[in-house]
Amino acid sequence: MMVYFLCLVLMTMGLYCLVAKKNIVKKVLGIVIMDYAVNLYIIVIGYKTGGVAPIVEPGMSEGMYARFVDPLPQALVLTSIVIGLGVLALMVSMCVRLYEKHGTFDMSAISKLRG
């Protein structure tokens, strides 16, 4: 149970970083931390102590099937990491372009639109 709470704590830390920091690169890091906290959470869901890879081989007994780990969360996290990479690339490239325009990473100096 503890590990789930730690994932949630990590996610809140990312959210805090996103909200409280003015530097846009730090905001990006906040997003990345949140994203990885959720990935970790999904991996923890599929974790099994003493689990084995879910590959059926000849001569395996029914009892061994119970030790198989659930492969689905790992597939989900793999997909999610790839998506996260795409978003991260876009975020970093936007940061670079913003820096070229304004010469600063400070969001309060960049921000002109009134929300």
Place this chain on the structure above:
Amino acid sequence: MSLVPLFVAIPLGMAFLIPLLGRWWKTSGEVLATGGTALLAVMSIMSIGMPAVVHHMGGWEPPYGIAMVSDGLSVLLLIAINIVGFLAVMFSLKYMRIYTGLPKYYSLFMLMVAGMNGVVLSGDLFNLFVFLEVASIASYALVAFGTDADELEAGFKYLILGSVASVMILFAIGTVYAVTGSLNMADVAREISIRFGGEMSPALLLAAAMFLMGFCLKAALVPFHAWLPDAHPSAPAPISAMLSGVVIKSLGVYAMCRVFFHVFGFSPELPSSLIIANGIIAFSVLSIVVGGLLAIGQWDFKRLLAYSSIGQIGYVTLGIGVGARVLASGGVRSLAALAILGGLFHLINHAAFKSLLFLSSGAIQHATGTRDMKQLGGVREKMPVTGLSTNLAALSIAGVPPFSGFWSKLVILVATLQAGLYAIGGIAIAMAFVTLAYYVKVQREVIFGEVKGAVEKAREVPAVMYVPLVILAVVCVGFGLLYPVIGYRILEPARDALLNGAEYIKLVLG
């Protein structure tokens, strides 16, 4: 062989081919995007009235494989997405000439269409998330497409808030999987109803709250709206039309409907579903009030339209939320049906008139070089076609009979009052007059009045730009006058799909 996977495969293939061929063939984007979206629009019109289809990807039966489900609700959204998409591409042909890197623009556009079509057709929670991200990433890049200071800032804000929404949705999906052991929506719904017949477990409630927050962020309901008034005006006009017209609906409202009506379900046996319904209503009322009041003070034409989008999307979710509340409190089923019908009708009407208004703001900007309402005036005299179609859309969104916006708002308000929510109904009626007020402002400052300033040298835009406006204006009038045809063929199947969660489970799992 069903047509369902083609709705995703065609735009995805085009998005791949356009930049590939663009190096040698300069107009690859224009040709392939127009052809692709035209084909998709025809396919979406052909799917009207067809029975619900379930396509098992790769032949794997659910709950193991991924299913693509096309029921009444999906068809409603497919029509909106693909027709608005086709018209926006047609408008782009001339409008986007001022930008460079056009193959990239059309490629991102097709990617966005593919993502949205995927979201509305997916029968699997994680697959829905993946397509949601495809559409979102494409739209972040398209908002910043101009790469000016404003556009980059708006794109960055949209990207940050959109990523937070995605993280929340992914967290909720993980939790749902941990509790039910399945990702297929119908299978999850069956698990929830069998195992948790009486009450939702705390973990599922957490998941529902996370879903609600994530989808409200994507739908830009107040208090999650901060990105929209920046992002929608900064994008190129055809993209603004897509974002306000269909993106916030398919990624936000549709996904919210699908997850809450079909996966979690609203019924008197689930007391916590009443909390969700009340939450949707609360966010809707806030959006109607805040969006409407902030729109009055705007002098930037596109910014006014963006705030108005927040208010109007509030009406859509109000109808759906009232329907959900009636279902959750065990009220009369026909009343829930009426409220949901009103919400869905307003959804498709808003797709038509808001995309028309954003396209015409682009046409006016193209002709006059400005979108500051203080420098505009008398557009009707210099640009008769644009002026007339903008006027029709403004009348329709303001709720003047007999245009479509009047009927959908009327249905929502009648259902809200009949459900006994008098205070909320009163607020919604008052804010309908505020909507009228700021569209009267649009009419007075932009369409009518003396020809002044930037408009003096303006000329009517070329046909390729005004034909989409005229088509959408015809839709605005047609939906108002021909309701019996539209309602019977498109809206009622969508409403029935939302109301009967059990049918959905039966459809997918057999």
